[in-house]
Amino acid sequence: MPRLEIACFSPSSALLAASAGADRIELCANQHLGGTTPPPLWLPHIKATVQTIPIFVMIRPRGGNFCYSNVEFEEMKAQIREFETLGADGFVFGMLKEDGRGIDVERTAELVRHASPKPCTFHRAFDEVADLMKGLENVVLTGCRAILSSGGRASAEEGVEGLRELVEKADGRVTVIAGGGVRSGNIESIKKVGGVRYLHSSAIVGVDSDSVNGEEVKKMKSLLQTS
Template sequence: MTLVEIALDDVAGARIAEQAGAGRIELCNALADGGITPSIGLVREVAARLTIPLMLLIRPRAGDFVYSEQEVQVMLSDIESLRSAAPSAGFVVGALEASGAIDVEASRRLVDACGDAPVTFHKAFDSTRDLSSSLETVIDLGVQRVLTSGGRRTALEGASVLRTLVEQAGGRVTIMAGGAIRAENAGEVVSSSGVTEVHLQAAVQRPSVNSWSNPEQGYDAASVTATDPGVVRGVVAELANLAMLGKAGA
């Protein structure tokens, strides 16, 4: 069956996602900004509650993926610290050159810092000029998987490119589809692309529990982000149904 990975930044969401059928968690902070490196406190709390694999995003800031030497050093230090905080966790990394190619030197340093932990090259991959060439570069880095929408806005729109990448990879690396995946399109994405893993956010906004807030301040937002178990269950159920149909037709 297709593995479902959920990206989240709320401590309660990890257990919610696991109980709803997720097979792996990608943990970050500031998911609304595309995600940045999670704090040690968040990592420890989530790792203590999970029984499924945990991946940790390493990204020092929002914005592009072209990093200065100082930013690379920040990421290396974060990896070292988080390996101690969650020894069984994997990492999600990536760096690009300004030209739109993968920054091989920086990316290799990040991958090497992860040691024997599993590594995913994140969606910076989709910002490269040539996905086919970039795939070979990523494979040479020794990562376990690549998160991609085939360079398109959504995984469904990029399904044909995803299939090409799956065929090119030939089992050397896992192609994980991500990009606006929901129950209504997950089956089509998987059947059209041939991927064996999908990645999605299951975020929902819930009202703040505040009974009062200062109208002159904007720090206490009217809502907070949480993980919606219904979204997770819907995707998991759709992919389970797809798997059953495949067995029935075999």
């Protein structure tokens, strides 16, 4: 049965997601930017209450593209070190080459080494690469244990076939996490992609909100538990 990862943009959302049945939390800030590195003090605040599920921290110093300067790269390494000391269970990040169409294998691998032994997920920057199958092979080379992807489409629902191809190509070398517009209304069709270990959602309901909806988390969790 696939598990449910919830992207949370505040401590209160993380606590709500955990109480509603999330299997893992991706902690980040600035939902309007697609997620950035959260304030460090959020993590111990959440960890004081949430102790039974892992919390992965997004490492992304700014919004915009995924091509980072040397200064930003050093900032990302420093952020990993700080969150390691605060008890992060894993990290989520991704770096692309200067043209924005290929995986920056060398620098992503260096971030993975900095995070070791904590597991790392290559986030949805992956969907911007020119060739998803080549991109998958490059992510494997970085040492990331998982890829968050919508199958190269605008949403996971639209990218079901691409997700299926990624799972087949990955062949267990890296976990494929389906994300992008996942909600209770479409999660059943997405979960049918065999081999997807996690489904990723912000569980946000309504255009003016950036907070987790607890009932939406419960609905998705229930639908994942049914055959």
